[in-house]
Amino acid sequence: MTAAVAFVAGVLFGAGLLLSRMTNPANVIAFLDVNGAWRPALALTMVGAIAVALPAFTIVRARGASLLGRAVAAIDRTRIDWPLLVGSAVFGIGWGLSGICPGPGLVLLTSADPRAFVFIGSVAVGAYAAALVPSVKNRG
C-alpha cells in the first residue's frame, strides 16, 4: 500500500516536472539569470506546488499523523544552523553551474544521455562525501 501510494505520488511529481519543463536545464538557468534573459516561469511552478501542498502539510501537522493514521514525526522548522546555510549555498553553486537539481537530474537519466549519468553519479559522490562531515555523521 505505502509503495503503491509512493508510486502514484512519484508519477504526479514526475509529470509536473515534465509539464513545467524543469527537466530542461536551460529553463532553470533562464530562471536564475535575473540580469540576463530572465524567465520567471519557475517561480510560478513553485507557487503552484506550494499552494497545493500547503493544505496537506497543515492537516498532517495538526493531526501529527497521516490520514491513514501513520504517525508523522514533527520536523524541526526553526533551527537555522551552519550545515543548513553552508549546504544550501553549496547546492546553489552546483545548481547554478548546471541548471539541474536532484529531481530533474534523475528524470534526465531516462534520456540515456551519458551526461545525465555523469551528473547523477557525481551527486552520489558528493552525498557520500557529505556523510563524512561530523554534523551529518551524527545525524545518521
Added chain:
Amino acid sequence: MGETIPLGHSLAGGALIGAGAAVLLLLDGQIAGVSGIFNRILHRTFGDQLWRIAFLAGLFLPALALGVGIIDWQAPPWQLAVAGVLVGFGTRLGSGCTSGHGVCGIANLSLRSLVATVTFIAIGILTVELTHWGSHA
C-alpha cells in the same frame, strides 16, 4: 535562452508536483524531498526503502512514456561532474533541495526551509551571473 513555457503549464506543472507531495504526505506520511529519498536509498541504512524506490520508479514513468522533451545542456561534462558533486554534498549537508525545502518545507511553513530556499536561489543566481560574466551584451 530557455523555452517559452505557457503560464498554464508552469502553474499546472507546479500543481502536479504539489499534488505528488500532498499524496505522499497525506497517505504515507512521508516527505517528497528528492535528495533525501535518493540519499537514503544510497546509504541503505534507513530501513523501509520500498516506498522510496517506488516513488523514484513513478518519477521516471512519465518521461519514459512520453519522452523527456528538449534538453539544452548548459555545461560540458566536466562542469556537470563538478556541479553534481556540489549538489550531492550541499543537499546532504543542508538536508534538502528544491523539493524538500523549496516545496515541502515552505508548504510546511518552515522558517528553516525558507532560509534554505532563499539561500540556494540567491547563490544560484550569483553563480549564473558570474559564469555569464562578460557574455551579456
